[in-house]
Amino acid sequence: MADPEPSGRGGGLRSLPGVVLTPSGWVHGQVDFTERILAVHGGPVHGPGDAQVILPGFVDLHVHGGGGADFMDAAGAVDTVARHHALHGTTSLLATTVSAPFVDLERAVTEVGPRLRLRAPGCARVLGVHLEGPFLNAGKLGAQPDAVRPGTLEEVQSLDALARVRIVTLAPELPGHLDLVRELARARIAVQVGHTLASYDEALSALQAGARGFTHLFNCMSGIEQRAPGAVAAALAHAEHAEIIPDLVAVHPGAIRAALRAIPRLHFVTDACAASGMPDGPLTIFGKLVEKKNGAVRRADGTLSGTPLTMDQALRNLVSIGIPLAEAGRHVSTFAADYLGLFDRGRIAAGAWADLVVLSPTLELEAVYVEGERIER
Numbered sequence: 075m076a077d078p079e080p081s082g083r084g085g086g087l088r089s090l091p092g093v094v095l096t097p098s099g100w101v102h103g104q105v106d107f108t109e110r111i112l113a114v115h116g117g118p119v120h121g122p123g124d125a126q127v128i129l130p131g132f133v134d135l136h137v138h139g140g141g142g143a144d145f146m147d148a149a150g151a152v153d154t155v156a157r158h159h160a161l162h163g164t165t166s167l168l169a170t171t172v173s174a175p176f177v178d179l180e181r182a183v184t185e186v187g188p189r190l191r192l193r194a195p196g197c198a199r200v201l202g203v204h205l206e207g208p209f210l211n212a213g214k215l216g217a218q219p220d221a222v223r224p225g226t227l228e229e230v231q232s233l234d235a236l237a238r239v240r241i242v243t244l245a246p247e248l249p250g251h252l253d254l255v256r257e258l259a260r261a262r263i264a265v266q267v268g269h270t271l272a273s274y275d276e277a278l279s280a281l282q283a284g285a286r287g288f289t290h291l292f293n294c295m296s297g298i299e300q301r302a303p304g305a306v307a308a309a310l311a312h313a314e315h316a317e318i319i320p321d322l323v324a325v326h327p328g329a330i331r332a333a334l335r336a337i338p339r340l341h342f343v344t345d346a347c348a349a350s351g352m353p354d355g356p357l358t359i360f361g362k363l364v365e366k367k368n369g370a371v372r373r374a375d376g377t378l379s380g381t382p383l384t385m386d387q388a389l390r391n392l393v394s395i396g397i398p399l400a401e402a403g404r405h406v407s408t409f410a411a412d413y414l415g416l417f418d419r420g421r422i423a424a425g426a427w428a429d430l431v432v433l434s435p436t437l438e439l440e441a442v443y444v445e446g447e448r449i450e451r
């Protein structure tokens with residue numbers, strides 16, 4: 075797959091003043107950019123104080139939907155979702171599937187393909203696809219449709235030919251899946267352990283076979299029992315990377331703090347569904363009737379069905395539980411970009427794409443730039 079084309083919408087030279095989060099810490103000064111960042115001028119400071127804050131644009135590697143649309147939907151959904159999340163500071167994301175028959179996955183991924191090259195105006199950059207299913211354990215579906223089955227490299231490759239697959243979430247304990255982990259790792263596709271009943275040893279074997287991360291850590295995976303420590307303990311003991319949902323509903327703040335201590339390059343994701351950005355009330359998600367209420371999306375039986383989260387709220391949630399802004403800012407941008415090997419995103423440094431969010435001192439979003447384009451409401 076070719077590199078993304080510049081959109082030509084970055085305009086000319088711009089400068090933004092503020093307290094800027096750079097790879098070496100806070101700088102009080104200004105960022106100069108066109109489609110790429112040209113320079114950061116200024117001097118080091120301890121923190122933003124009551125100045126305008128400029129952070130790297132948010133990088134969300136687990137997004138199903140938003141603004142009423144879902145990547146599994148028909149034509150037009152990709153732009154609706156990418157637009158909704160751009161309005162909340164997400165400058166790049168992975169279009170995430172759910173378990174479905176191959177033809178439905180093929181249709182969804184076919185919609186995504188053209189957008190990897192040409193970003194639509196006012197939208198976040200779609201970096202590729204996260205296949206979250208169907209290679210999952212039927213015993214840990216969560217809100218996933220019951221269309222799970224063991225996977226093959228051929229199936230992933232035929233989807234990858236339509237739109238670059240960057241992450242595959244799978245349950246390593248399914249038949250043939252350790253071999254699949256090895257094959258995907260060789261194909262440089264990141265494998266994440268998720269929707270799994272794997273024992274500690276099975277999850278560890280997956281890491282040894284080349285799996286790199288864990289999908290929504292703590293949710294939909296075997297938890298920690300003292301003599302049966304499960305996938306969660308394998309992640310905390312061994313993983314370099316994992317994603318986790320900071321809506322403060324799916325995962326308790328204490329579990330987030332434990333994960334941050336154990337997995338220093340943890341990245342935060344929204345796992346947002348179509349209900350993100352929609353008013354409270356009933357709606358259909360992943361083919362089931364759900365209700366959005368009190369910051370959560372649930373089925374009648376109480377099962378969480380994705381989240382209504384956006385990344386700007388994720389950042390505020392992290393700061394609200396005591397995580398310093400500089401640290402929170404990197405966990406919602408830099409570490410996700412690094413995980414995918416995209417070292418020219420997720421950081422405010424000369425040469426990187428001009429993906430920027432501007433926040434008030436109280437962390438309300440004031441402006442968003444995707445590849446230099448100001449996202450207008």
Ligand SMILES: [Zn+2]
Binds near residue numbers: 136138170206345
């Ligand atoms: Zn998901």
